[in-house]
Amino acid sequence: MPGTLIVAETSGGEVAPVSLELLAAASALAAEGAGPVSAVVAGGEALARTLIEHGAEHVYAAPEGALDPGCAERGASAVLAAREAAGADTVLMGQTSLGRDLAPLLAFRLRAGAAMDCVALTLADGRPRATRSCYGGNAVAEVSWRGDVRIATLKAKAWDAAEPDASRQGETSAVEADAEQRVRVIATEAAEAEGVRLEDAEVVVSGGRGLGDPSAFAMLEELAGLLGGATGASRAACDLGWYPPAQQVGLTGKTVTPALYLAVGISGASQHMAGMAGSKNIVAINRDPDANMVRAARFAVVEDYKKVVPALIEAVKALD
Numbered sequence: 076m077p078g079t080l081i082v083a084e085t086s087g088g089e090v091a092p093v094s095l096e097l098l099a100a101a102s103a104l105a106a107e108g109a110g111p112v113s114a115v116v117a118g119g120e121a122l123a124r125t126l127i128e129h130g131a132e133h134v135y136a137a138p139e140g141a142l143d144p145g146c147a148e149r150g151a152s153a154v155l156a157a158r159e160a161a162g163a164d165t166v167l168m169g170q171t172s173l174g175r176d177l178a179p180l181l182a183f184r185l186r187a188g189a190a191m192d193c194v195a196l197t198l199a200d201g202r203p204r205a206t207r208s209c210y211g212g213n214a215v216a217e218v219s220w221r222g223d224v225r226i227a228t229l230k231a232k233a234w235d236a237a238e239p240d241a242s243r244q245g246e247t248s249a250v251e252a253d254a255e256q257r258v259r260v261i262a263t264e265a266a267e268a269e270g271v272r273l274e275d276a277e278v279v280v281s282g283g284r285g286l287g288d289p290s291a292f293a294m295l296e297e298l299a300g301l302l303g304g305a306t307g308a309s310r311a312a313c314d315l316g317w318y319p320p321a322q323q324v325g326l327t328g329k330t331v332t333p334a335l336y337l338a339v340g341i342s343g344a345s346q347h348m349a350g351m352a353g354s355k356n357i358v359a360i361n362r363d364p365d366a367n368m369v370r371a372a373r374f375a376v377v378e379d380y381k382k383v384v385p386a387l388i389e390a391v392k393a394l395d
């Protein structure tokens with residue numbers, strides 16, 4: 076088969092974590108027989124080296140800035156040039172600001188189908204098949220492509236990035252990004268963030284509507300701080316204005332896969348589970364023994380959180 080091209084993004088001058096996850100997904104397809112893995116990135120040698128160490132056999136280097144969010148037209152011209160050079164029939168990108176713009180544009184240019192927000196990819200009868208959630212997270216759909224070119228965006232954290240292998244060898248060549256950019260980004264504003272990023276945290280302490288009171292989040296933040304983690308929230312809590320939407324976990328929020336996910340006063344609706352079901356250990360604190368989160372948890376404390384969380388904080392402090 077002709078192979079898979081991933082569109083790599085950068086963050087802080089390095090390859091973004093989601094792009095390493097794309098390489099893991101592409102390498103898994105290659106292991107099933109989907110052909111070689113290549114990558115296109117806007118930037119220089121160091122980025123190419125990282126991509127090769129994580130599974131790319133060929134890296135196409137586009138001009139700096141060509142794959143910045145908001146640059147879909149330039150980005151598309153770089154990706155189209157790389158795809159043609161690689162002969163790839165599958166193009167993967169993250170479900171990011173760039174991916175959300177780029178995938179439909181590429182699909183239009185290539186007369187191909189785009190499957191957005193995929194959580195699994197496999198080969199069925201030699202052709203890629205993707206899994207994505209539908210009906211607001213209440214069901215999953217398996218989709219395949221009729222044409223010979225496939226575009227997909229992949230949800231962050233749905234794949235684990237491979238460990239880098241410094242002995243891997245690959246080739247690098249340049250591609251142009253010569254399309255006229257009709258959209259101009261005039262400013263970007265980073266969301267305020269303190270401490271560990273929710274998506275990167277190994278411990279996430281999340282609160283829901285069951286807290287009954289926004290001030291209870293201070294308690295959760297204290298516990299998360301003691302455990303070296305981050306604080307998240309359910310959509311119900313965010314919609315009530317109790318916690319910033321940027322910290323929402325779930326289908327329409329962030330996806331997290333920490334070692335420990337502590338759900339406090341969260342019922343476990345399917346849309347919330349869609350963002351944290353990949354956590355290694357789920358612990359629920361909930362008054363309702365039949366709550367979905369209690370059933371999904373490895374350990375559950377069926378009790379009022381006001382009794383449990385302060386005791387937990389004292390117990391963690393006593394460990395120091």
Ligand SMILES: Cc1cc2nc3c(=O)[nH]c(=O)nc-3n(C[C@H](O)[C@H](O)[C@H](O)COP(=O)(O)OP(=O)(O)OC[C@H]3O[C@@H](n4cnc5c(N)ncnc54)[C@H](O)[C@@H]3O)c2cc1C
Nearest residue numbers: 283284285309310311325326327328340342346347362380
């Ligand atoms: C299209 C769509 C997308 C959505 N996306 C998301 C999303 O990304 N993320 C998300 O979270 N939701 C999302 N939702 C909303 C989701 O369906 C639920 O409504 C929401 O997750 C419920 O939040 P909750 O568990 O905090 O509240 P509730 O469902 O009200 O649950 C509160 C829980 O707290 C427990 N409780 C109450 N008091 C206490 C106490 N004192 N001590 C301990 N436990 C207590 C209760 O037993 C209950 O289990 C989405 C919905 C739709 C339709």
